[in-house]
Amino acid sequence: SYELTQPPSVSVSPGQTARITCFGIALPKLYASWYQQKPGQAPVLLIYKDTERSSGIPERFSGSSSGTTVTLTISGVQAEDEADYYCQSADSSGNVVFGGGTKLTVL
Amino acid sequence: GQLAQSGSEVKKPGASVRVSCKASGYTFIAYSLHWVRQAPGQGLEWVGRIIPYNGVTNYAQKFQGRVSLTRDTSVSTAYMELTSLTSDDTAVYYCATGIAAGDTNYFDPWGQGTLVTVSS
Numbered sequence: 772s773y774e775l776t777q778p779p780s781v782s783v784s785p786g787q788t789a790r791i792t793c794f795g796i797a798l799p800k801l802y803a804s805w806y807q808q809k810p811g812q813a814p815v816l817l818i819y820k821d822t823e824r825s826s827g828i829p830e831r832f833s834g835s836s837s838g839t840t841v842t843l844t845i846s847g848v849q850a851e852d853e854a855d856y857y858c859q860s861a862d863s864s865g866n867v868v869f870g871g872g873t874k875l876t877v878l
Numbered sequence: 879g880q881l882a883q884s885g886s887e888v889k890k891p892g893a894s895v896r897v898s899c900k901a902s903g904y905t906f907i908a909y910s911l912h913w914v915r916q917a918p919g920q921g922l923e924w925v926g927r928i929i930p931y932n933g934v935t936n937y938a939q940k941f942q943g944r945v946s947l948t949r950d951t952s953v954s955t956a957y958m959e960l961t962s963l964t965s966d967d968t969a970v971y972y973c974a975t976g977i978a979a980g981d982t983n984y985f986d987p988w989g990q991g992t993l994v995t996v997s998s
Contacts, residue, residue: 772939800981801980801981801982802979802980802982802984804979804984804985806922806985808922813972813988813989813990813991814922814972814974814985814988815988816984816985816986819977819979819984819986820979820980820984825986857921857922859922859984859985860982861981861982861983865936865981865982866924866936866938866939867912867914867924867927867938867982867983868924869914869921869922869923869924870921871921872921872922
């Protein structure tokens with residue numbers, strides 16, 4: 772079955788830049804989205820259509836795409852950004868697929 | 879828009895559970911409605927979708943034959959029924975509004991989640 776592959780964890784110091792990647796062979800053809808999930812809360816949409824920032828999301832969150840990899844970049848990481856991050860897209864049949872998630876730790 | 883889900887459930891193995899998801903603040907029939915689950919300490923897993931406009935459904939292969947998604951447009955509410963529950967179905971179940979983006983969707987908003995616990 773189709774998979775989206777994310778690193779399990781990323782660590783960064785406050786003020787630094789965090790980059791979280793998501794690999795999928797269909798990503799050149801299908802849009803990806805990114806979600807942030809904090810403990811005990813529902814996921815929140817950050818980025819859609821690879822690069823579009825959702826309403827109300829701080830400018831330090833941005834998305835990019837290059838071939839089979841999409842990347843979520845968090846510039847000037849803050850302590851409140853510590854959370855799990857998920858990419859999401861679809862397979863060739865239109866079934867929704869999520870990446871395994873990346874735990875961002877702010878040191 | 880907002881999605882409000884029904885409360886937590888505790889079920890015995892072999893039983894069924896029905897979770898509701900009421901939409902407000904947007905036109906219910908204009909977007910797809912998806913269900914996603916998250917087992918304790920695990921990632922997000924797509925269960926399936928319903929098109930409220932016409933009731934068409936698609937299910938993840940893993941849940942085929944065991945899940946049923948329905949909707950009542952008169953009250954802007956979607957329902958998920960999962961049968962033959964096992965302990966592996968213990969999870970938080972989310973509903974989410976699907977917005978079309980090319981051949982896929984993105985999800986916004988999400989419901990608050992419903993914890994379903996399966997235990998004897």
